[in-house]
Amino acid sequence: MKKQVDKLNNAIFLVTEEHSCPIYNVGEELKVENFCLSVPAFKPQCLYLSQSIMNVITTRATFSGLSRRTGPKTRFDCGGCQGMIYFEFKKEKDFATLQMKLLIESELRRRKQHLDRFFSILRNLDVFEALDDDALIDLIMLLEMKNVPIDRVILKKDEPGSHLFIILDGRVAVIDEDGSRITEFGQGAIFGEMSLLSDEPVTNAVYTIADTQVAMLSLKNLRHVLKKYPVLQIFLFKLLVDRAQTMTLRSGNITSGMSGELAEISIVDLLQLINSAQKTGTIDLILEEGKAVVCFKEGEIVQARFKNHRDKDAIYAMLGVKSGRFTYTKGIAPGLGALPPIGGFIGLIMEGLQRIDEDKD
Structure with missing residues (x-):
């Protein structure tokens, strides 16, 4: 008779470390519900990771009392392909306490406010015109929001690019080596794409010239978005060419x-x-x-x-x-x-x- 194994059908795992993983970022959640794995929006499902989590949740010894441990969390890895991620058991998905349910409701309200505030701004940008509303909502969930005070450096010259930036509010200036302003960008403008798409260091520093709020899309998330929506890739490469030509003209x-x-x-x-x-x-x-x-x-x-x-x-x-x-x-x-x-x-x-x-x- 085949031995019955315990299954943790509802659980959440947290990515705690990553080394050159082409898909996932630290802090992202991997959810198991009814023995099915779901990953963050816009992300493909990695078979290495799926197999690793399958092994974790179907092993009696692994999950015997795991959610009740008070010591260090058990650490797992994906097995590795091009890179490696490490993840830990975070919590059972079915929260029993009123406090946890209130926290979830609070997070849902925060996300809705987040969408309501920035959806209309991003909806009106030419770069996202080809996306339907559902796709744009998924994209917004990948964005990190950051408030930057006036006269602060957002991009440093000669550093590798790490994010694409969208100005939600405020204004920035592109600065030449002699300190002069090459150009300025305001609400709705995109910058930082040149170093990401060309795989070259940042050519000019970017400073805030007003209190500014930006939405940032990491290079890893940008690659997934461009892969799923090639029309965005065409738009950004056209933007890259136009910006390069403008810089050439100014020189x-x-x-x-x-x-x-x-x-x-x-x-x-x-x-x-x-x-x-x-x-x-x-x-x-x-x-x-x-x-x-x-x-x-x-x-x-x-x-x-x-x-x-x-x-x-x-x-x-x-x-x-x-x-x-x-x-x-x-x-x-x-x-x-x-x-x-x-x-x-x-x-x-x-x-x-x-x-x-x-x-x-």
């Missing part, structure tokens, strides 16, 4: 095929960049009022078009535009190389800016 370089937003670099700065680099190429702009084209030969403008304006008038008209998108390509159309400059570059820009000031007055 004074521009290459064929580069595109960007005028919110990141003004038309004046863009034109000056090509002029100073003595480039021969074409800028195509998509603006609110229509398309525009500016052609350069060795840094001098030889042709410009914007709406019904041509050459100098086109430059004057587009200098006041604040939003839109540009693309730079190397080379100009055949025949344009023989055209003379439409005017001295510095003179053109100064005249255009003066006209803008006069219109404001």
Whole structure:
């Protein structure tokens, strides 16, 4: 006759240590209910871990009086694959005391407030537009919330990236080596993705310039989210490319095929960049009022078009535009190389800016 084994059908285990585990983090709970194992949201179920827990809960000697012990908790391991985790018995799942039930209800209320407060902010972010509400709720449960006072470092230059950050409230600045501000981010902005996706150290420090609350997604959890929702990977890699191009522009370089937003670099700065680099190429702009084209030969403008304006008038008209998108390509159309400059570059820009000031007055 087969020997009957004791089964702890309802229990919670806690991950207490991990070494290069590709899935689980310290502090996460592994729940056994009716002899079934459930793991944290968004996490796949590891067969090594499942087998290990199966062995634990079906061994009479292991769980003989385990939940009633007063000494150190018994420590178990997953058996190991790419890495190793260690977990301990935390408590029986069916809580008997009123105090424990009240604690559970309090935790549920806290989680609901957490969702109610941040769901609408994250729902409106472009990066999460492709996720349905249930998936977004699961994602929020993976986020860690942190309050950071003003003038504190969130990311240090040259350190490895560990989290993706989403600004829920407040403002941060990206700081160059000389202490100057490269750019600023406010509510809804994402940062920290460049070092995570490129597997490179943090290129610039990030400081808070106001009391700031951020939501953080660890690298391990980010990998699981991207694996389950590839559309997020596409979005973040596009963001990575856009940020890299913006940094390149600010460093004074521009290459064929580069595109960007005028919110990141003004038309004046863009034109000056090509002029100073003595480039021969074409800028195509998509603006609110229509398309525009500016052609350069060795840094001098030889042709410009914007709406019904041509050459100098086109430059004057587009200098006041604040939003839109540009693309730079190397080379100009055949025949344009023989055209003379439409005017001295510095003179053109100064005249255009003066006209803008006069219109404001």
